[in-house]
Structures are given as C-alpha cells and as structure tokens.
Amino acid sequence: MAYDYTPFPYTDPPGLTETEPRHAVVIVGAGPVGLAMAIDLALRGVKSVVLDDNNVVSMGSRAICWSKRTMEIFDRLGVGERMLAKGVTWKVGRNFHGHREVFSFDLLPEDGHKYPAFINLQQYYVEEYLVERARDFPELIDLRFRNKVVGHTDLDGCVQVEIETPSGSYKLETEYLIACDGAGSATRERMGLDFTGQTFQEQFLIADIEMEQSPFGDADVPERWFWFDPPFHPGKSALLHMQPDNIYRIDLQLDVDADGKAEAAEDRVIPRIKAVVGDKPFKLDWVSVYKFRCIKLDRFVHGRVVFVGDSAHVVSPFGARGGNGGIQDVDNLGWKLAAVLNGEADARLIETYHEERSHGSAENILNSTRSTNFMTPKSPIEALFRAEALKLAQDQPFAQKLLNSGRLSVPCSLEGMALQTPGAAQIAPGTALVDAPLSSEAGDTWLLREVQGEFTLVGFGDVVLPEVVGLRRIGINHRADYPCFTALQNHAIRRYGAGKAYLFRPDGHVCAVFDTPTEAAVREAMARACGAKLTEDTA
Amino acid sequence: MRQIAADRLSPAQDDFYDALMQAHAGLSEAESHALNARLVLMMANRIGDVGALRELIDTARSYSDG
Numbered sequence: 069m070a071y072d073y074t075p076f077p078y079t080d081p082p083g084l085t086e087t088e089p090r091h092a093v094v095i096v097g098a099g100p101v102g103l104a105m106a107i108d109l110a111l112r113g114v115k116s117v118v119l120d121d122n123n124v125v126s127m128g129s130r131a132i133c134w135s136k137r138t139m140e141i142f143d144r145l146g147v148g149e150r151m152l153a154k155g156v157t158w159k160v161g162r163n164f165h166g167h168r169e170v171f172s173f174d175l176l177p178e179d180g181h182k183y184p185a186f187i188n189l190q191q192y193y194v195e196e197y198l199v200e201r202a203r204d205f206p207e208l209i210d211l212r213f214r215n216k217v218v219g220h221t222d223l224d225g226c227v228q229v230e231i232e233t234p235s236g237s238y239k240l241e242t243e244y245l246i247a248c249d250g251a252g253s254a255t256r257e258r259m260g261l262d263f264t265g266q267t268f269q270e271q272f273l274i275a276d277i278e279m280e281q282s283p284f285g286d287a288d289v290p291e292r293w294f295w296f297d298p299p300f301h302p303g304k305s306a307l308l309h310m311q312p313d314n315i316y317r318i319d320l321q322l323d324v325d326a327d328g329k330a331e332a333a334e335d336r337v338i339p340r341i342k343a344v345v346g347d348k349p350f351k352l353d354w355v356s357v358y359k360f361r362c363i364k365l366d367r368f369v370h371g372r373v374v375f376v377g378d379s380a381h382v383v384s385p386f387g388a389r390g391g392n393g394g395i396q397d398v399d400n401l402g403w404k405l406a407a408v409l410n411g412e413a414d415a416r417l418i419e420t421y422h423e424e425r426s427h428g429s430a431e432n433i434l435n436s437t438r439s440t441n442f443m444t445p446k447s448p449i450e451a452l453f454r455a456e457a458l459k460l461a462q463d464q465p466f467a468q469k470l471l472n473s474g475r476l477s478v479p480c481s482l483e484g485m486a487l488q489t490p491g492a493a494q495i496a497p498g499t500a501l502v503d504a505p506l507s508s509e510a511g512d513t514w515l516l517r518e519v520q521g522e523f524t525l526v527g528f529g530d531v532v533l534p535e536v537v538g539l540r541r542i543g544i545n546h547r548a549d550y551p552c553f554t555a556l557q558n559h560a561i562r563r564y565g566a567g568k569a570y571l572f573r574p575d576g577h578v579c580a581v582f583d584t585p586t587e588a589a590v591r592e593a594m595a596r597a598c599g600a601k602l603t604e605d606t607a
Numbered sequence: 608m609r610q611i612a613a614d615r616l617s618p619a620q621d622d623f624y625d626a627l628m629q630a631h632a633g634l635s636e637a638e639s640h641a642l643n644a645r646l647v648l649m650m651a652n653r654i655g656d657v658g659a660l661r662e663l664i665d666t667a668r669s670y671s672d673g
C-alpha cells in the first residue's frame with residue numbers, strides 16, 4: 069500500500085504576536101537529523117524549537133538502509149524497537165556479474181546483538197516515528213511546521229533568526245542555531261561557505277514498486293542484490309532492495325548523457341522494471357532520477373551556528389552513509405551541546421564535534437566516492453581494470469573483495485582524538501560500543517541499554533570499580549553494590565576482555581580503558597572527555 | 608595450471624585500487640598500457656621468485672579464453 073502523506077497541522081507561533089524569550093536551541097529542518105537532534109536534547113532536558121518550511125514527511129524514495137549503529141542510537145532515542153519491528157532486516161549482500169553470482173558478504177556473521185546489520189525502512193516512516201516521538205516531549209520540543217527560516221544574524225552572544233509563516237513573519241533569538249536544513253542548506257549559503265566537491269556525471273534511476281511476489285529467488289530472504297552489467301540492463305549497474313509494505317526499490321544506472329526527465333516517464337520505466345522482475349505483477353509507486361555528489365564543509369562549527377547532517381556533508385548513496393552519518397552527528401553533538409548549555413563544559417567541547425564528525429564524514433565520502441568510481445569507470449583503462457577484476461572474481465578471493473558495489477556504513481573510530489585517553493584494549497578507545505546480551509534479576513537486557521545516554525564505567529569480569537561522583541557504574545560477571553549483570557553466552561566478556569574497565573561517553577564511544585581503575589584516573593579521563601584538556605588553539 | 612591465491616590485499620584493497628586508478632588519471636590509453644607494463648615488471652622484480660612468476664603468468668593467461 070502506498071504511503072499516506074498526512075500533513076502536519078500549522079499553528080501560529082507565539083513570536084508572531086509577542087517577542088519570545090531567548091531560546092537555548094533553534095533547529096532548522098525537521099528531516100531525520102533535525103528531529104533526532106531535538107529528541108536527543110530533550111532526553112537531556114534541553115529545550116529546542118524545530119522550524120521546518122514544509123508540513124509533510126520526506127516525499128518519495130530517499131533513505132532506506134539504516135545501519136546497526138544508527139538503530140542503536142535510535143534505540144536510545146526511543147524509536148529503535150518500533151523501526152526494527154516495521155523494517156525489513158537484512159545482512160547479506162550479493163554481487164552478480166551478468167547471470168553469475170560473483171561474491172556475497174555477510175555484514176553481521178555473529179549473534180548476540182540487539183540490532184541487525186541493517187534494516188530497510190522508508191525515510192517517511194523514520195520521520196513519522198521521530199515526529200511522534202518528539203511529541204512525547206511537549207514541554208521540551210516545540211515543533212513548528214511551515215515555518216521557513218529566511219535569514220539569520222550572528223549577534224554578540226546569540227543568533228537572531230528570521231522566519232516566514234503562512235500568517236506572517238517573526239524573529240527569534242537563540243543561543244545556538246543548529247542547521248539541519250539538508251543538502252541545499254540555505255543557512256550555509258547565506259554564510260557564503262564553500263561547498264564544492266565531486267559531482268558524478270552518471271545518472272541513476274530510482275524506482276519504488278509494490279509487488280506481492282518476492283524477486284529474491286526461491287529462498288525469499290531479503291538481501292541486497294547488486295549487478296555489474298546485468299543481462300537485463302547491459303553495460304550498467306543495478307541494485308535491488310526490499311522495503312516494508314511489499315515495496316521494492318530498484319536503482320538503475322543510466323547513460324551519462326541520458327535525458328533524466330524522459331527516463332522518468334512511466335512508459336520508459338515500466339519496461340526497465342519488467343526486465344528486472346520478469347512477469348511478476350507490480351505497481352509503480354515512485355520514480356526519480358538522481359545525480360550524486362560527494363562534498364563536505366571545511367568546518368561544521370561556526371561560532372553559534374552548527375551544521376549537522378546533509379547541510380554539512382553529502383555522499384552518494386552507495387554504502388548508505390548519508391542519513392546514517394547524520395544520525396551519528398546527532399549522537400556526537402547532543403551530549404556536548406547539553407553539557408555546554410548546562411554549564412558543565414566549556415564551549416570548546418562543541419569544537420570537538422567538528423574534529424570528530426568531520427573525520428567521520430571524510431571517511432564516508434572516501435568510501436562512497438570509491439564505490440561510485442568503481443561502479444562508473446571514467447576511462448577505457450578504468451573499464452579494463454574493472455572488467456578484468458570481474459573476470460578474476462570468478463574464482464580468486466582477492467578479486468572478489470576488490471568488487472566495490474558499496475562499502476556499507478560502519479561507525480568511524482575516534483581513536484587518537486583529543487577527548488580520548490590513549491590505552492590498549494580489545495575495543496580501543498574511540499571505538500563505538502559493541503553490543504552484547506546481558507541478564508540480571510530484573511530480566512534480560514543489552515549492553516547498549518545500560519551504557520548509552522550518560523558517562524558509564526563498566527567493569528568486565530574481575531575488576532573493582534571506584535566510586536566517582538556523577539558517574540554511573542555497572543559490573544559484568546562480578547558482584548558489587550552497583551548494578552551487576554551476567555554476560556549471556558559470555559559474549560560481553562569475549563568482546564571486551566576479562567578484567568578490564570571501560571569508560572563510555574554518553575554517545576556510547578569508549579573514551580578510556582583501565583586494568584586497575586583508580587578514582588583519580590577515571591575522573592581525569594572523564595574530565596578529558598568533557599574537554600578539560602583542550603587548549604585554546606585546538607578550539 | 609590456474610592457481611587460486613589467498614587474499615592478501617584486504618582490508619586495504621580499496622586503498623590499492625584507488626591508488627592504481629589515480630596513477631592512470633590523465634594518461635592516454637597508450638601511456639596507461641606503458642604504465643601497466645612497467646608496473647608488471649617492477650612487481651615481478653619485487654616478487655623475485657621466477658617459479659612463482661611463471662605460475663602467475665599461467666594463471667593470468669588461463670582467463671584469456673574464458
């Protein structure tokens with residue numbers, strides 16, 4: 069069944085008739101990133117106003133693949149389980165060359181994780197669930213649809229924002245302006261920030277079809293199927309994904325000089341789809357033609373204006389690193405912004421959002437650029453190398469690994485960056501949490517549930533944890549007067565090592581490890597993670 | 608005889624492939640073939656073992672007809 073785009077109601081904002089008190093945070097854009105940002109802040113007691121020029125969720129087929137790490141963050145935000153229940157779970161990707169399967173990969177070959185490698189869920193559902201979740205915080209999140217930001221000025225100590233609504237214009241003042249206004253960010257343009265990078269000439273046709281019968285062969289297991297030079301679309305590439313509601317997404321590479329508009333016409337699209345799915349009856353739900361870009365801002369933080377999500381970086385979709393990268397931005401910024409607003413940390417902590425996420429987005433861009441390059445050879449010699457790699461991939465394992473149809477989103481490591489205390493452990497400082505199943509008298513739970521959200525010191529196996537003011541402690545496979553859990557199937561101990569203590573940041577990244585944690589050492593690592601060691605010039 | 612070799616490139620395979628493509632950027636096709644020839648010769652010297660090289664030559668050749 070096609071999605072029902074019910075518009076969100078518009079109500080006159082108070083600012084139209086009276087001056088609103090200065091806000092702590094104004095978020096421009098209610099896409100997945102802006103909405104997640106508001107929820108993250110609300111969970112930390114920080115109020116925000118979310119302004120969106122539109123009044124419906126994302127139209128058509130955009131993001132569908134949400135990574136394990138994103139789902140873990142969504143779990144913390146209170147929407148993970150709902151998305152998991154609705155989404156299509158998958159973990160295997162298959163690459164075909166012509167008729168032949170040349171290589172398959174399993175993105176999560178082990179069990180003992182709450183979330184799968186990936187779920188597929190249409191962006192409109194993700195936004196719908198986030199909007200509903202945001203409405204759980206009526207005192208903290210002020211969602212304003214059809215409120216278009218048309219100007220902003222960085223005044224001394226605050227940002228003034230100009231807004232247009234159907235009933236007129238008004239102004240707001242805010243301590244921080246969080247620009248989540250997407251790839252075409254007007255905030256970014258208004259500031260004249262350079263946003264140039266690689267644009268790929270190839271065009272891709274993207275179609276959503278509704279179909280009862282599965283195209284995934286006899287086993288009927290949803291997977292990611294990618295074809296180099298498929299028999300049904302010679303000389304180009306194709307990608308197939310399953311989404312909820314019996315909707316399938318098909319991406320087809322077009323010629324560089326194809327006429328995008330003509331290609332999107334139904335009479336052109338239907339035969340192309342039939343070539344992929346054969347005689348199975350289907351209904352066309354959505355068609356669009358895209359060109360992709362890989363670009364990032366030089367700096368994500370400009371004083372009191374902070375760029376998050378697509379406004380800061382865009383990638384080609386092969387690897388599903390766009391929306392997933394944006395949700396990781398939110399995860400990184402939320403606790404830092406809250407700490408600064410609550411006076412617990414210096415404003416320089418926000419600069420580390422730039423250091424850490426600019427690095428993450430550079431990694432995403434590198435990977436998605438390489439995938440797109442491999443898919444779209446630019447010269448005869450590039451085409452030759454790819455053709456021979458495909459030939460060798462018949463039976464040579466190294467060549468199978470060279471085939472690049474997208475290196476799928478994984479969290480980046482923050483190892484070696486300013487907030488982390490260097491140390492050696494199975495899960496090195498900087499790494500995002502690796503989940504594991506736990507149990508206690510209260511029932512079964514997951515490491516991610518017990519660790520995310522605030523600074524947490526976790527003792528794995530035989531290690532004694534000191535008491536540190538303002539720090540949550542938990543023990544795994546040991547006894548103490550703080551909450552203790554058993555590692556189910558020993559997964560947690562195997563993953564982290566026995567006799568180690570790990571300090572997790574509120575975003576679930578390890579920031580320090582200890583063999584014998586002393587109160588002073590843990591306190592120092594926590595202070596460092598809150599920016600205590602940053603010098604003026606790193607800011 | 609075709610030999611199946613264990614993968615030794617991953618996890619850095621994309622770094623290698625990208626570097627190789629970048630080395631070819633801006634070259635004419637003839638220049639690219641010349642670059643490839645030089646690379647093969649230098650890689651042979653790096654491998655050094657002529658027996659191993661013969662195996663590689665035979666293996667690479669075995670794909671020519673299929």
Ligand SMILES: Cc1cc2nc3c(=O)[nH]c(=O)nc-3n(C[C@H](O)[C@H](O)[C@H](O)COP(=O)(O)OP(=O)(O)OC[C@H]3O[C@@H](n4cnc5c(N)ncnc54)[C@H](O)[C@@H]3O)c2cc1C
Binds near residue numbers: 388
């Ligand atoms: C074909 C395609 C496939 C993709 N597949 C994936 C995938 O599988 N996985 C993945 O993770 N990502 C994917 N992406 C990327 C993903 O869609 C984006 O990264 C994601 O939407 C970014 O979210 P955002 O909130 O930053 O921006 P957007 O979703 O663009 O939201 C920006 C919001 O800001 C609002 N806005 C803009 N200007 C103003 C203004 N002046 N005033 C008020 N509001 C304003 C807009 O109305 C919009 O609601 C895909 C993208 C495309 C195009």
